Every structure is written in C-alpha cells, then in structure tokens.
Amino acid sequence: MSFKVMSSTRTDIILHVDMDAFFAAVEQRDRPELRGLPVMVGSPPDQRGVVATCSYEARRFGVHSAMPSRTAYQKCPDAIFLPVRMERYQEVSHQIMEVFESFTPWVEPLSIDEAFLDVTGAVRLFGDGPAMARRLKARVRAVTGLTCSVGVAPNKFLAKLASECQKPDGLTVTPFDAAGIHAFLGPLPIERMWGVGRKTKHVLLSHGIRTFSDLQAIPEDRLSPVIGGAAAASFKQRALGVDDRPVGGGQREKSISRETTFSEDVTDFDRVRAALLDLTEDVGRRLRLAGLYAGTAQCKLRWAGFETATRQRPLVPACRDDAHLRQAALDLFARLASTRPVRLIGFGVADLRTTPTAADGQLALDLDGAASDDPKQERVSQTVDALRARYGPRSIRRASSLVN
Numbered sequence: 409m410s411f412k413v414m415s416s417t418r419t420d421i422i423l424h425v426d427m428d429a430f431f432a433a434v435e436q437r438d439r440p441e442l443r444g445l446p447v448m449v450g451s452p453p454d455q456r457g458v459v460a461t462c463s464y465e466a467r468r469f470g471v472h473s474a475m476p477s478r479t480a481y482q483k484c485p486d487a488i489f490l491p492v493r494m495e496r497y498q499e500v501s502h503q504i505m506e507v508f509e510s511f512t513p514w515v516e517p518l519s520i521d522e523a524f525l526d527v528t529g530a531v532r533l534f535g536d537g538p539a540m541a542r543r544l545k546a547r548v549r550a551v552t553g554l555t556c557s558v559g560v561a562p563n564k565f566l567a568k569l570a571s572e573c574q575k576p577d578g579l580t581v582t583p584f585d586a587a588g589i590h591a592f593l594g595p596l597p598i599e600r601m602w603g604v605g606r607k608t609k610h611v612l613l614s615h616g617i618r619t620f621s622d623l624q625a626i627p628e629d630r631l632s633p634v635i636g637g638a639a640a641a642s643f644k645q646r647a648l649g650v651d652d653r654p655v656g657g658g659q660r661e662k663s664i665s666r667e668t669t670f671s672e673d674v675t676d677f678d679r680v681r682a683a684l685l686d687l688t689e690d691v692g693r694r695l696r697l698a699g700l701y702a703g704t705a706q707c708k709l710r711w712a713g714f715e716t717a718t719r720q721r722p723l724v725p726a727c728r729d730d731a732h733l734r735q736a737a738l739d740l741f742a743r744l745a746s747t748r749p750v751r752l753i754g755f756g757v758a759d760l761r762t763t764p765t766a767a768d769g770q771l772a773l774d775l776d777g778a779a780s781d782d783p784k785q786e787r788v789s790q791t792v793d794a795l796r797a798r799y800g801p802r803s804i805r806r807a808s809s810l811v812n
C-alpha cells in the first residue's frame with residue numbers, strides 16, 4: 409500500500425474577508441427603518457470623539473471611519489448618530505468566524521470583522537478559490553444578513569489588497585502568476601502598501617515614488633537610505649507581491665477539539681451521547697479539511713459541580729474518517745460515563761500528521777496486523793462532507809443503527 413505525499417509546491421489559496429461597514433450594517437440590519445439612511449456609529453456630534461463606522465450612505469457625504477464626529481456632522485447634518493454596541497457586534501462577529509471555520513480550520517482573525525482564511529486544503533470540497541469565495545459570501549449573508557468583500561489570492565498581502573478593491577459586496581481575484589501579479593500591483597498608490605502611514609508616504613512622494621510600479625523599479629540600495637534597510641527590503645518584496653507569512657490562528661499540527669456546554673445539566677444518557685457524536689463528526693470534518701490524520705483521541709466530560717475528567721487513547725492506525733473517530737469517542741465515553749448529570753461534553757484529536765504513518769515513518773499496525781488508513785471509510789466521510797458543504801450541516805443525519 410502506498411501513500412501520496414502532499415505536494416509542497418502547490419499554490420496556496422488565501423482569502424481575506426472583510427465585512428462591509430460592519431457596525432453600521434449591523435445597526436441597519438437590526439433596525440430596518442435605518443436602511444438606506446446615513447448612519448454613523450460612534451461618538452455623538454456634540455462630544456469630542458470619532459466615528460467608528462459609517463454606512464455607505466454616509467460615505468457619499470465624504471464621511472469616513474476615525475473622522476471626528478463633529479466634522480462628520482458638518483458634512484452630513486441629517487445623519488443618524490448611534491452609540492457603539494460592542495457586545496452586539498461581538499455576537500455577530502462570533503457567527504461570522506463560525507462560518508469561516510466551516511470552510512477551513514486555518515482562520516486568522518485580524519479584527520472583529522475581518523480574517524484571513526487559508527483554504528488551500530478545502531478546494532476539493534468547495535471548488536476553486538472564486539467558487540469558494542462566492543459560497544462563503546452566500547453563507548455569511550444567509551447566517552447574518554450582512555455582506556462582506558472577499559479577496560482571493562496566493563498570499564495574505566495580495567488577498568487583503570484585493571478585498572478592498574470592490575467594496576461593498578465585492579469579490580476580487582488577483583492573478584496567481586508572477587507577471588500577472590506584477591501588472592496587478594503596478595498602478596496601486598504607495599499608501600496601499602502595508603506599513604506606509606502619512607509620514608512614510610510623504611517621504612516616498614518627495615522622492616518621486618508614487619506607485620507600486622515605482623517601488624518595483626527602484627533598486628533596493630537606493631530605497632534603503634530613504635526609508636531604512638528593513639522597510640526597503642520588505643517594501644521591495646511586497647511590491648512584487650511576495651509574502652510568505654502563513655495564515656496563523658489555526659491549530660496546525662497541535663490538536664482539534666470541540667465541546668458543548670448544555671444549557672441545563674443533562675441526565676439523559678442518549679442525549680449526551682448524541683451530542684458527543686455531533687462533536688466527533690465536526691472534529692472529523694475539520695481534520696479532513698486540514699488534510700491531517702489523528703493519532704490520539706480524547707473525550708472530556710464535566711459533571712454538574714464542575715468536576716471534570718478526560719480519557720485519551722491512541723488511534724492505531726492514525727485516521728480521519730467518521731467511523732473510526734466515532735468508535736473511539738464511544739469507547740472513551742463508556743469509560744467516563746456515570747449516572748451523574750452532565751454539564752459539558754467534549755471531543756478532540758491530537759498527534760496530528762499528514763499521513764497515517766507514525767512520526768518515525770513506520771506505518772502503524774493495528775492489533776490484527778492490518779496496516780490501513782481505511783480509504784473506503786474516508787471516502788464515505790468525504791462524501792458526507794461534500795453534501796453538508798452544499799446542503800448545510802444538518803442535511804445528513806446519522807442512521808440510528810450507526811451509533812449503536
């Protein structure tokens with residue numbers, strides 16, 4: 409039996425997702441009478457302070473984020489000023505991040521309303537970058553009623569530039585080849601470069617550097633004396649669209665876990681077990697999205713009164729299909745279960761790797777001596793993933809015969 413080694417030369421597909429006028433959009437969603445009106449969220453105009461976010465209707469008057477509210481009021485006296493309801497926005501932010509995580513475990517939030525997603529491993533499930541971006545936008549809209557703008561690119565720097573290109577409700581795909589990237593970046597003004605504030609912009613302009621094209625053309629040893637060696641090196645790389653920073657925030661090669669806290673303590677054994685199996689499937693889906701196999705499974709149980717216990721067992725051979733993960737979860741659960749009311753149940757996997765082989769390169773053997781990552785079970789799980797991706801997480805339920 410042979411295993412395909414994941415190609416290390418594949419092109420990454422990175423999305424940058426940015427909600428449109430987030431705070432104002434949430435207010436307009438929650439209060440339909442505000443839709444179509446200039447709305448500013450932030451300090452009231454009679455106080456010192458700034459506009460945190462304003463609706464697109466307000467932007468037409470020349471108002472923008474971080475503008476003093478007093479100035480914003482002068483530009484648009486009919487605007488409706490609303491206080492910041494951060495808790496509300498955080499709630500919605502949580503929903504958005506959950507949508508992102510249904511596409512890939514590698515989500516790096518940049519702020520309350522934007523994130524990078526490394527979706528390279530999710531292509532098989534959701535289609536290519538643009539198809540994935542369209543599907544993600546539709547899902548965000550279905551879940552929150554809000555629009556976002558998405559950039560699709562081979563790296564973080566380009567993805568972030570791209571998401572800003574067609575706001576609101578935009579979808580911009582950058583070129584993925586060096587020549588195309590060069591041409592895409594060329595006309596952009598230098599203030600679009602990361603790390604260029606007002607001061608640096610002024611310095612660059614005074615040396616005749618106005619666009620990325622100018623940065624691409626100027627030799628690094630001429631740029632260094634102007635802005636310093638470190639910035640010069642970084643700007644030169646970025647101007648060519650080079651950015652090797654990985655998307656952080658994922659649990660790459662550590663662990664993947666999910667847990668559920670019940671709204672009231674549960675004594676119904678079947679209900680706890682059903683919740684555990686839901687968690688197990690979610691963990692399995694994340695594993696497959698990440699292209700990883702798990703070598704260890706863990707179950708966690710917290711009883712009323714906060715006493716917590718965990719049990720762990722090796723997965724031999726390492727696996728990522730639902731059937732084996734379920735079996736491990738139920739086995740661990742049987743060791744933990746008691747008649748006491750349950751507050752929380754959790755399932756997780758660790759010892760993650762890109763092939764079912766152990767870290768020393770030896771294919772792990774199960775007790776019967778059979779060496780297998782069970783490709784048939786994995787195909788079943790992947791089919792379920794694909795159907796759920798298309799028709800929603802609840803479209804397929806386990807047959808009760810499977811859980812016994």
Ligand SMILES: [Mg+2]
Pocket residue numbers: 426427428429430521522
């Ligand atoms: Mg935003």
